[in-house]
Every structure is written in structure tokens, then in C-alpha cells.
Amino acid sequence: MRRAIASVALGVALTAGLSAVPAQAATVAPAGSAILAGDSADIQSAVDEIRALVPDLESRAAAAGVPASDAVQVVRQLINPGDYDCPASTPLQDWLRGTLQGLNQQQLGAALTLLLLDVVTWDSRVNDPQDPAVYGPAGEFTIPVTHTFKDLRRFWDIDSNGVLLVPMHGSVMVDKARMTRVFQVVYGASAANAARLADLVAQLVRSVPQFNGGDFPLFTFNSYATSAEELGGRRIAMGDGVLAGYAAIGLGDVAPQAILAHEYGHQVQFADDLIGSETSPEASRRVELMADAFSAYFLSHARGAAMQTKRVTQFLGVYYNVGDCGFASLSHHGTPAQRQRTGEWAYSVADSARPQGFILPSPTFGRMFDAELPVLVAPDAS
Numbered sequence: 001m002r003r004a005i006a007s008v009a010l011g012v013a014l015t016a017g018l019s020a021v022p023a024q025a026a027t028v029a030p031a032g033s034a035i036l037a038g039d040s041a042d043i044q045s046a047v048d049e050i051r052a053l054v055p056d057l058e059s060r061a062a063a064a065g066v067p068a069s070d071a072v073q074v075v076r077q078l079i080n081p082g083d084y085d086c087p088a089s090t091p092l093q094d095w096l097r098g099t100l101q102g103l104n105q106q107q108l109g110a111a112l113t114l115l116l117l118d119v120v121t122w123d124s125r126v127n128d129p130q131d132p133a134v135y136g137p138a139g140e141f142t143i144p145v146t147h148t149f150k151d152l153r154r155f156w157d158i159d160s161n162g163v164l165l166v167p168m169h170g171s172v173m174v175d176k177a178r179m180t181r182v183f184q185v186v187y188g189a190s191a192a193n194a195a196r197l198a199d200l201v202a203q204l205v206r207s208v209p210q211f212n213g214g215d216f217p218l219f220t221f222n223s224y225a226t227s228a229e230e231l232g233g234r235r236i237a238m239g240d241g242v243l244a245g246y247a248a249i250g251l252g253d254v255a256p257q258a259i260l261a262h263e264y265g266h267q268v269q270f271a272d273d274l275i276g277s278e279t280s281p282e283a284s285r286r287v288e289l290m291a292d293a294f295s296a297y298f299l300s301h302a303r304g305a306a307m308q309t310k311r312v313t314q315f316l317g318v319y320y321n322v323g324d325c326g327f328a329s330l331s332h333h334g335t336p337a338q339r340q341r342t343g344e345w346a347y348s349v350a351d352s353a354r355p356q357g358f359i360l361p362s363p364t365f366g367r368m369f370d371a372e373l374p375v376l377v378a379p380d381a382s
């Protein structure tokens with residue numbers, strides 16, 4: 001699964017205070033035990049019971065691509081961090097961290113357990129979207145997202161039949177039928193355990209008032225694209241949290257289009273076999289920067305989104321904000337500067353093309369990106 005734009009920002013959130021929580025289940029609460037809102041002992045018992053029912057949660061999460069611990073990342077370190085300028089944070093990451101203010105350690109622990117279960121992502125992969133699908137916490141991004149999806153399908157030269165666009169709403173965590181299915185299909189739980197886990201997830205969500213019934217940005221601070229070979233098939237998912245975050249920092253006018261075009265870029269990569277088989281931070285950086293390039297080319301092209309100067313500057317800021325300094329991470333997306341530079345390069349390709357109406361074949365554009373990549377990731381430490 002290509003986790004777009006925000007998995008590393010999620011990693012930032014995890015390390016910002018969510019990791020110091022008990023990992024092992026202590027006791028198993030009796031089935032059906034009541035969990036009262038806001039009672040810290042009951043938050044703990046729900047966490048403990050989930051951990052007991054899913055004892056290998058950390059290793060499962062790691063296998064599914066949830067950000068690995070810092071220790072593991074150091075072992076895997078291949079890119080020299082000293083080569084690159086990288087800011088400690090970005091406005092988007094600051095905003096996300098701000099949403100965690102006021103949560104105590106136990107509530108952060110509850111959030112971590114829900115994130116490791118990754119039930120919202122899994123829901124969007126194995127369950128059908130609610131009909132009609134809406135995008136954004138209040139449906140406010142439905143029009144730009146659905147229109148841009150149509151435009152992308154027209155713009156790029158791949159067969160897009162069967163690519164399913166889906167939202168990610170945190171409120172699915174309190175939907176018993178959807179969660180039960182996730183635990184059966186993804187976790188292989190028995191019908192009884194799956195139903196119990198669904199109850200526990202809902203109770204955990206409801207036990208922390210700030211989680212707002214699941215509509216809490218941290219739970220959907222993500223977007224992704226999956227290929228035909230993966231569970232759920234060819235999908236693109238757009239999380240409410242990341243859309244809300246960009247709106248909060250003033251980029252709501254371009255972020256839905258830029259994020260979706262990045263994810264669609266992954267679908268182009270799947271179709272054109274541009275991903276490669278290597279698993280490393282450099283390989284991830286290449287794939288992710290290429291998706292940024294596909295995105296920026298579409299956004300600036302006269303037959304794509306045809307964005308003009310002001311909005312080009314804004315969408316470059318979208319990439320910048322989800323750059324990361326996870327040089328050892330197998331989901332490294334490139335630094336903020338590299339992501340912005342990649343967008344600038346793709347914009348220049350679209351802007352300097354003559355005639356303006358010509359759209360490069362996607363494999364050609366991919367080759368042009370690969371030729372430019374050494375320039376885009378050249379050391380830039382000052």
C-alpha cells in the first residue's frame with residue numbers, strides 16, 4: 001500500500017507522545033462489561049482487552065506499514081541526514097500536534113491503540129463506502145474531490161476502470177457492522193471476538209470526549225492508493241483529517257486536488273510498472289516524489305487543473321508540508337524542500353511544453369522524472 005501523503009506526519013504524531021503506553025495486556029475484562037465515558041480505569045481495561053484479543057498488534061502494525069519505532073529506523077538508516085536541510089516541523093504537523101493538546105497519557109494510549117489497529121484505513125479497504133460518498137468532515141470537499149477524480153481519469157493515459165475512490169471518516173469506528181467485518185476479514189477474528197472488538201473500539205472512541213465520536217483528525221490523517229493485487233483492489237482513499245488540516249493552515253483551496261492527484265499518480269505508477277521492487281528509504285523517496293511530480297504536472301497543465309501562479313504556489317506548499325526527515329524510514333517521502341522542488345520541476349515541464357495542449361504519455365513523464373531525480377535529491381544542507 002502506498003500511503004500517501006501523511007503517514008510520516010502520523011509517525012511524527014506517534015512519537016510526539018503516544019509511544020509511552022503499556023503494550024501488554026494485563027487482564028481481560030469480562031465480555032459485555034460496561035465502559036463509562038471518561039473513566040480512566042475503563043479506558044485502560046478496554047485497551048487491555050483489545051491487546052489481549054489482538055496480542056501481536058505491534059508486529060501486525062509493522063507488517064502493515066504503520067511507522068516503525070525509531071530504533072528500527074536507525075538500524076535501517078541509509079540516507080545521510082547531514083546532507084539535507086530539514087525543518088523540525090511544518091505548519092501542518094504543528095497543527096496536527098495541536099489537536100492532541102489536552103489529552104492525558106492514558107487518552108494518548110487509547111489513541112495509539114486505535115491507530116495501531118488502523119481500523120479506519122482497513123474499513124476503507126474492505127468495506128464499501130457509504131452511498132453517496134462524501135469527502136471532508138462535513139462533506140465540504142466532496143465537489144473538488146469528485147470533480148478532480150473525473151479530470152484525472154480523463155487526463156492520464158491509463159485504464160482507470162475499477163479504480164474506486166473512497167473517503168475515510170473516523171465515525172466508522174462506532175459502526176458495529178463495519179468494524180465487525182474489519183476484525184473478521186483483516187484480523188481473522190471469530191464472529192464473537194470480532195463483535196466484541198467492535199464494541200471495544202466504539203467504547204474507546206466514546207470514552208474520550210475529544211475524539212468526538214471518531215471525527216478526530218489524528219484518526220484520518222492519511223490518504224493512500226492500493227493496487228489490484230492488494231486487499232480491496234485498486235482504491236484511492238482520502239481521509240477527513242488531512243483535508244481538515246490543510247484547510248486549517250489556509251491550503252484548503254488546493255490540497256484536496258493535490259493530494260488526490262498524488263494518489264492517482266500512484267495508480268499511474270501501478271499501471272505503468274514504475275514502482276520497482278526495492279524496499280528502502282531511497283526507493284520510497286523516489287516513488288513518492290514521482291507521485292508528487294505526476295500530481296504537479298496535472299495541476300498545472302492547461303488540460304489538467306490548469307492552476308495559475310497563485311494556486312501553483314499554494315499546491316507546492318501542500319507537498320512541502322508533508323515532507324519528512326525520516327531518512328531511515330521505509331516510507332520516507334522526501335524532505336519538504338525535495339517535495340517542493342519536485343513540484344516546481346513538474347510545473348516547469350507543463351508550463352514550458354509546446355504546444356500547451358499536449359499531454360506527455362505517462363511512461364515518458366516517468367522516465368523524465370527518473371532522469372531529473374538526482375538533481376531533485378542532491379544534497380542541499382547549508
Ligand SMILES: [Zn+2]
Nearest residue numbers: 003004288291
Ligand atoms: Zn504517496
